[in-house]
Amino acid sequence: MTPAARPSFSLYPELDATALGAFVSALESGDVTGLPPARAAGVAEARARSVFTRGKVTGADGDLLDAALWRHTGIRPRPMIVMPSPWTSLGWLVYAVQATLFAARGYDVIAYSARGFGGSEGQVDVAGPLDVADGSRALDHLIERSTGPVTKVGFLGASYGSGIGQLVAAHDTRVDAVVALSSWGDLGEAFHENSTRHVAAVRALLEAAAKARLSPQTRSAFDHLLTGSDIRGVLRWAEVRSPLTHVKELNRRRVPVFFSHAWHETLFPLNQTLRMFNELTGPKRLAVSVGDHSGPETAGVLGLPNRIWTDAHRWFDHHLKGIDNGIDGEGQFLGEVMWSRTLEPRPTWPSATERLHRLYLAGDGGLGPETVAGWTATVLCGMDTPATVADSVVASGYAEMAGRPKAYPTEGIDRTVAAVWTAEPAAETVRLRGTPRLRVTYRAANPGSTFVAYLFDAGPDGTAHLITHAPFSDLQSPPDSLISADIELQATAYDVRRGHRLMLVIDARDPFYADANLPRATLAFTSPEATPSCLDLPLG
Template identity: 55%
Template structure:
């Protein structure tokens, strides 16, 4: 099902650095044993896998109503029982192929593995339902198929589901509904799909367009296409939120908690498809064993080198998580404790800090979060355009800017690709002097006397008065050096609907979670403007937005500082 204007003629990938040909070559070598086209390390890996496991591709998993799912199997040859891993595919035409190298590695460690292509993609039948009830049923059918091929229930051990991106949401939802699932790994995932599509009443249009583009060769159900079209057209919002809630692990977290299912998350700080706060909300709602890795980059970027077969921290942790929760310890407390020690599993949160890349490990999210410190917004001086960020409120001022004009303050140059540049140590540089102060409000701190370590969710409290009933702005927090060059720390959009024009009203905004070190001598800069290509705005242009700071409710930026 397609709609005019929403499906492209090309098929951009959520995995821009994926070498599909190289993975296909590994599959061919697994199938035939001919490793002559592979490099020495990969050839040795394939040969070792073939010694300990039987590989089968072209597997068809019956999923009901005549639908079959394309799959591949790695069945360990040693004496069992063996634990099982089911891997639903990402939102990609390559389907299960993405998991080829990691599935081999799980198989060599003693697991039976089934990786399958989600319905509507690639060689699988059916239509894309975006982790709907049919996708949950497909995951259970894939598990049943793996149990059968592994010798039946008495011949298998504990069971895990692992997914990257799309497959991660499906994995969580299957675990919530299927009592046989003992552990989950969810990479670049979502917890609340509604919040990922509509953040603070603001539509994530770039994310939805990217998902549509990446699925241009897939078969979307009519309901799926309508949901995406509605987001882009700003129609049927409440109906879409209900649709999204049914597909959100956060809304089934009680079922995961009832069995204390261990869940491992890995997320990028600058995730543009499924922003971090909604995943963090799900993580914090879980009461069973859990672990959360934060990394530099954007969607699926931090785990990409592992998909390509290179050393990768995220995948190494995923293996340790399943070893800890799926491999049998036969009551050996010393062996179980070794898993804890080797994987750092006693700490729930590990953060890769921007931009020094240091890793910080903390026992809980609360322990990982800094102490809130307020920076109060002030009006500009008589001879200046920018307001300040001070330790005490200065009220009675106002700053007004026009809506409808974009400025150099943006989330990123390109969805996904800017994140890959960050991974390579090349974060986007912003020229703050080029931000038009007529189209943006800007507040800057004095040079910081010491390094400021931001750990957690910054919050912005402002009083605003739009000239129209509906208005959108985006808040950006920058780290600015002495020359005025900046890097983005975090941001968040905000839309007010049905306001009384020119009447002040308060807004409390959670910016996206961050782990960032600002050097001594640098400044913090808060920018508010009304247009960003990543978001759909509600502004009626031309219009204005006025920011004020009443005595009774001063405007401030609250930063979690360690």
Template identity: 60%
Template sequence: MTAQRNVPVSLYPQLDEAALTRFVQALESGDTAGLSTERAAQATDARALAEVRRVQVPGAQGDELAGFLWKHGGSQERPVVVMPSPWTDLGWLAYAVQGTLFALNGYHVLAYTARGFGRSGGEVDVAGPLDVADAGHALDFLLERLGRPATRVGFVGDSYGSGISQLAAAHDTRVDAVAALSTWGDLGQAFYENDTRHIASVTVLRDAAANARLSARTEQAFEDVLHGRNIEETLQWAQERSPLTFVDRLNERSVPVFFAHAWHETLFPNNQTLQMFTSLTGPKRLDFSIGDHSCPEMSGIIGLPNRIWQDAHRWMDHHLKGESNGIDKEGQLLSQIMWSTALEASATWQASLGEPQRFYLGGGSGDGALLDKPENGWTRTIGVGTDTPATVADSIIKSGYAELAGDPKVYPTADISRSDAGVWVTAPLGRTTRLRGIPELHLNYASSSTGSLFIAYLFDVAPDNSAHIVTQAPFTRLDSTPDDRSGARVLLQATGYDVAAGHRLMLVVDTVDPFYAKAADKGNSLTVTSPEADPSYLDIPIVA
């Protein structure tokens, strides 16, 4: 009996595997039947190179990695691009079109499937030392096949391949430039944001690797996050898998790094990637987009026009080929602003930020107000353990595609239980208000239990009380003493958002979200207050 193939959760639900497979078959055979005119021409032109074919790449520990090679003939020295695969069984196939486009633009290209996935040997190391060694071996293999020097070397990767690409550049001085799409900087922060376990994202990563061969250490790390054990060990494990750990090595050589990220990224939240980006001192650029993990660049993976991939190509063309295409003069930041879809360029991340405007949390009956002056002496009790309609998203990644299509999730704010959440709102805004940066919440509260968790959400509320999410962040205190008051400082995820005139901003604080682990049992409570000596407030960065 033939074993049944598992059907893993896909991080690429809109990726057309059949279309990519047909394209690769055309690259290999020359039969372009069934392809679009454009794709057929690309396959035909690529076949005119000296070598376009599947290869087996010798990796670390003798493991072989499945790959695909685009190699030019002739004696001309050219730059090379290496493309480690995303977190998917499809492996290098995800780069079939983009690898071809790089090749047709004059690059030697090698795309390969990361260890443990698809037809590659070995076990999944989650961008660990073996993956870094594999990246070096892949570059060795490509250079040996050329039989002559390459002018310069670039690594390009999406998702999992983006982290490997950064780490490869940090460890291998031959790498001259990086393009990292939907990437991470600090894996520990991505898994444990504000001491809160990201159980939904870790579950999705594990389920997406259902057919992969996870190493025992990888299995342990995932299980430890999901069950809240061995936290310090897991953070140490994550540290050597975090590009931020090695940022000084990149800075020593001023390696040019291009990032692309989504505002509502759920796998690798914005702030930890921004920390990596702002720590870089060499040439750098960050493209922010509407959506979730890998959504903004997906159309480019399947071969459609896509500004993220276009900018990645321009980045490589400038830094590897010396082309004067202007990308170095457009500023370090390009942001697609929610929900206008307008693009804003800024010289730096700091130059894009608004000035923090302080809103103090008020008391009173009903919803509290967000005020320009402190209001003290009130308390508000929030029941613990019951979910509310306030949530990060309906689904990791899939909700991001709805946002890209202009159909973001609508939140019914009237259905948010005021017994199970604290709600504070501004007056209707008199003009379009431009939020740019990282909102910060200072919340004075006490928990009735040892250990507490809350999630802070910022919503844009229309006059009909329907809302869209602007940003959010969780906060966990594991060592709190029951009824001991303390102040929590919470950095919400960075945002670029325009709130229309007549809308209100709403802060919601509740204690349950399927994206995060629970910290206290149902029946407990949080008591929020705002004493004169330590008022509760929300700082929102607003551009004048």
């Protein structure tokens, strides 16, 4: 993307709009001058097999949606794919290369810019009823312009488009399979995890949509998330837009759904998508990779070799064309291990965890097998520490994929503003596989409290890498209450090497989250005898 075209923030920082535009121009004209050989060959193959045109889809309320179609001539029956755009001003252009590859494999395809984005009219509805209606209208548009009968229909979306695709599939019985890349299942939990507002994610979405036209309802919901007002109203708004709310409709027809996600996802944290995945009773598959939002599949968007997009093609080939390519026998779950990048297939997500290992928090900062009660570890609020979720939304994930995960200096964590517990050095590799769970009790001197728990892999050199984390807020307890927090950390697949230590850090502030603490307030963590503070580790 040229500097002049680059917005202040993009969920797709690696995309080159100029290169994608040149590819589309070649599809229209046949002139492949300046294209890389592989892209030129793709254009030639697509033009030999299908007809590419731009157009407008009449969406809900008569709004015209910018779209592109890849259609085959002749009366042969064909499957179809509908691709709602991601959360970007580039609109359907993001899908230009992949839609062309699908067309070359015999699919009729329509890719369109979601309302309010790019060249589409209307206002951004955040996968609301208008977006769902638009998806069905886009399918109508493609069917009406196809020359042969339709066999089966798939919806594929990345990020924003993936949520829309799931919701259309839940309400339009013509949809036979779904591919949802970097998606969400429960939008309310994605924005409001353990009663903690994901303010950095909301700001990132607003910045990435700087050129979009947000509806008043959308802007109001985002404003409320940033200010903390009318959260109940926001959760009602999010419920309608959550595929999890409509999972019974998907299950009734056993719609096959393929998900991809990232372990350190900062926009739509993994656990809420896992809940959606676990509720599905039809054919399903989930691939979770190193990185952050959309990073694992971005290379494929550009047409480069990419296992996520390869499996997306295989998913549709199997469920829309009936090709016996083996994907249905490879297990429901595929995890990429941090940081070996080993790919581990499992029959189901729960089977990734073979047993649980409990460690107890001790007053001397230890993390061990014996229960220790009666201690207190006090944390001063309002101060940040080196323990943070990431340096930035999305971008930090690209560093992880390049083999450069953030190194945290453990000696820089001030023990007056953070509580730290460290286990003994691992005698052998500790294979974390699943969802860690933390139970901790604390006393808050003031009404309203927040903490963020981080699980680190601390090396012998004093640096650490983030394994997983989770925020927690209590907004209802009276001052000086003893509060019990029993929370899931985000799911993980991580190998802690021999000689490294597990380190649990709890502090009261992280710029990724809203902070319910009063400045200079304190949180006093403890461990009652009846409910000792502990960390349950899922081992594989």
